[in-house]
Amino acid sequence: xxxxxxxxxxxxxxxxxxxxxxxxxxxxxxxxxxxxxxxxxxxxxxxxxxxxxxxxxxxxxxxxxxxxxxxxxxxxxxxxxxxxxxxxxxxxxxxxxxxxxxxxxxxxxxxxxxxxxxxxxxxxxxxxxxxxxxxxxxxxxxxxxxxxxxxxxxxx
Amino acid sequence: xxxxxxxxxxxxxxxxxxxxxxxxxxxxxxxxxxxxxxxxxxxxxxxxxxxxxxxxxxxxxxxxxxxxxxxxxxx
Numbered sequence: 001x002x003x004x005x006x007x008x009x010x011x012x013x014x015x016x017x018x019x020x021x022x023x024x025x026x027x028x029x030x031x032x033x034x035x036x037x038x039x040x041x042x043x044x045x046x047x048x049x050x051x052x053x054x055x056x057x058x059x060x061x062x063x064x065x066x067x068x069x070x071x072x073x074x075x076x077x078x079x080x081x082x083x084x085x086x087x088x089x090x091x092x093x094x095x096x097x098x099x100x101x102x103x104x105x106x107x108x109x110x111x112x113x114x115x116x117x118x119x120x121x122x123x124x125x126x127x128x129x130x131x132x133x134x135x136x137x138x139x140x141x142x143x144x145x146x147x148x149x150x151x152x153x154x155x156x
Numbered sequence: 157x158x159x160x161x162x163x164x165x166x167x168x169x170x171x172x173x174x175x176x177x178x179x180x181x182x183x184x185x186x187x188x189x190x191x192x193x194x195x196x197x198x199x200x201x202x203x204x205x206x207x208x209x210x211x212x213x214x215x216x217x218x219x220x221x222x223x224x225x226x227x228x229x230x231x
Binding site: 027097098103110 | 167168169170171172174175177178179195196206209210
């Protein structure tokens with residue numbers, strides 16, 4: 001119903017973990033919810049203008065379906081991460097799964113508020129010019145102010 | 157069933173059928189009917205949940221030629 005609110009903390013920057021916050025945020029916004037996403041630590045990668053560096057690694061990821069069974073030692077080899085990432089992206093495209101860029105645009109278009117964690121921006125020495133426009137910068141207190149009023153609050 | 161606008165979500169996966177249905181409804185007038193075609197099996201449950209939460213009425217939910225077809229009346 002109208003008037004519901006959701007807050008999400010996005011802490012991960014790998015391809016598979018980048019999807020849930022953006023899927024839930026765009027869907028909730030489509031349902032008329034007011035949504036804020038607070039990006040901290042590796043989640044900040046999702047706010048970069050260029051998302052092409054977002055990757056998925058088969059290493060230490062035993063649940064990842066592989067075309068052929070692969071010993072862990074093979075996952076360590078150079079190029080394995082790039083290969084797994086391009087295979088995953090190709091599969092997503094084939095199955096009609098939105099790109100991260102598209103989901104992020106849909107969120108912004110639907111007025112989902114994106115907040116970048118100022119502390120981790122400083123910690124990793126990110127340049128604000130690397131991030132997309134239309135986002136805000138804040139800290140834990142900024143997040144709690146909205147989170148305290150929400151119906152759904154998730155840590156991803 | 158008569159409809160005023162159609163949105164073809166064929167080939168799209170969650171959450172695009174819902175998010176884009178919402179976008180399609182945005183420039184329609186209250187009472188107008190949107191026909192949505194989708195191939196994502198998840199859209200059957202999702203469209204019902206979308207209608208329930210947004211007040212847009214799901215007039216019909218069925219399948220046609222292997223695709224899912226929905227009629228939504230804008231609130």
